[in-house]
Amino acid sequence: MSRLRVAIQKSGRLSEKSLDILKSCGLSFARSKDKLFWYGRDFPVDVLLVRDDDIPRMLLDGVCELGIVGENIASEVMLERNSESELKRLRKLGFGHCRLSIAVPEEMEITAISQLAGTRIATSYPALTRHLLEKQGIETHIVELSGSVEIAPGLGTADAISDLVSTGTTLRANHLRELDELYQSQAALYGRVNDISAEKKALLDRLLSRLEGVMQARESKYVMLHAPREALERITELLPGVEHPSIMPLEGSDRIAIHAVCGEAVFWEHLEALKAEGASAILVLPVEKMLA
Ligand code: PRP
Ligand code: ZN
Numbered sequence: 001m002s003r004l005r006v007a008i009q010k011s012g013r014l015s016e017k018s019l020d021i022l023k024s025c026g027l028s029f030a031r032s033k034d035k036l037f038w039y040g041r042d043f044p045v046d047v048l049l050v051r052d053d054d055i056p057r058m059l060l061d062g063v064c065e066l067g068i069v070g071e072n073i074a075s076e077v078m079l080e081r082n083s084e085s086e087l088k089r090l091r092k093l094g095f096g097h098c099r100l101s102i103a104v105p106e107e108m109e110i111t112a113i114s115q116l117a118g119t120r121i122a123t124s125y126p127a128l129t130r131h132l133l134e135k136q137g138i139e140t141h142i143v144e145l146s147g148s149v150e151i152a153p154g155l156g157t158a159d160a161i162s163d164l165v166s167t168g169t170t171l172r173a174n175h176l177r178e179l180d181e182l183y184q185s186q187a188a189l190y191g192r193v194n195d196i197s198a199e200k201k202a203l204l205d206r207l208l209s210r211l212e213g214v215m216q217a218r219e220s221k222y223v224m225l226h227a228p229r230e231a232l233e234r235i236t237e238l239l240p241g242v243e244h245p246s247i248m249p250l251e252g253s254d255r256i257a258i259h260a261v262c263g264e265a266v267f268w269e270h271l272e273a274l275k276a277e278g279a280s281a282i283l284v285l286p287v288e289k290m291l292a
Contacts, residue, residue: 001044002197002199003045003046003203004044004204005063006064006065006067007049007064009055009068010051012052014052014069014070014096014187015049019047021068024214025210026043026210027040027045028042029041029046045207052069052073053073055069055074056078056087059087059190059192060083060087065200065204066090067189067191068190069187070096070098070185070188071089071092071185071186071187072125072128074089074188076127076128079128079131085194089189089190090188090190090193090208091189091215092187092188094218094219095187096186096187097166097185097186098164098166098185099166099183099185100128100129100181101178101179101180101182102116102160102161102162102178102182103162103165103176105160105175108160108177111179113180116138120142121142121143121158121159122161122162123143123144123145123149123162124146124163126144130142149161150170150171153176165178189211209291212292213290217290220290221261221285222259222286223259223282224258224281224283225274225279225280225282226250226258227255227280228255231278232256235277235279236258239260242260242261244260246258246260261287266284
């Protein structure tokens with residue numbers, strides 16, 4: 001029987017959440033001693049634990065059919081190999097948010113990245129950085145570094161950097177100032193889907209439909225509340241992503257109970273607005289599983 005292989009980051013920002021999402025899809029693994037290959041027990045999908053930067057190339061080289069990796073890394077390899085058609089982004093996963101930004105030394109008096117034309121920019125993402133700067137008509141000298149990009153301006157090997165920023169701690173610690181954002185990234189599931197067998201394709205579709213359910217459940221909330229009957233229409237409009245709520249009469253009262261699955265994020269502001277329309281006993285619950 002066919003099996004699929006999915007590569008995930010071995011250790012780092014994406015590893016725990018990558019594994020988490022696979023488990024939410026009903027996958028469980030027999031962990032081998034060397035820890036680099038985990039055999040899927042209940043579903044024929046195995047996991048490879050690797051460096052995140054290696055994942056797009058492993059997909060293109062046919063080592064695995066699926067991989068969870070930051071969009072920035074996948075885009076870098078696709079640009080480098082000119083292989084957009086072979087590697088397909090199947091689903092954004094809603095975690096690992098970060099941005100690729102241009103940063104300069106704090107004291108550098110400059111307000112726009114166009115002023116960096118002709119300077120040296122250090123980065124671990126040379127193809128993506130060059131592509132995004134050229135799209136804005138800015139020509140620079142790219143200095144490719146495999147790591148510790150943030151120390152390049154201090155060492156005098158570059159004038160500015162193009163690096164991933166999530167909290168901004170690394171930049172601050174190195175007296176760098178974020179000048180402009182080039183690209184927004186998050187973790188996504190990628191696949192080499194062109195030349196796989198029909199059997200693997202069927203397996204992939206099953207996994208993707210589970211994943212869709214997991215993602216929808218994560219993004220959804222089940223909301224229950226009591227409200228005056230005449231406020232039903234206004235209340236329904238205030239519930240984010242709801243069209244047809246369930247309505248239940250409340251014994252011996254002119255109020256009703258409204259239950260609905262909100263397909264979009266529910267914030268405190270939504271609850272306050274509902275209360276202002278006369279809603280009470282408002283409960284917001286997570287949704288565990290969903291299958292459309
Ligand atoms: C990125 C980037 C910075 C750090 C920024 O590295 O290269 O070092 O994260 O994060 P901060 O804004 O929260 O300080 P990454 O986590 O991708 O590590 P890797 O390059 O070793 O994979
Ligand atoms: Zn990495």
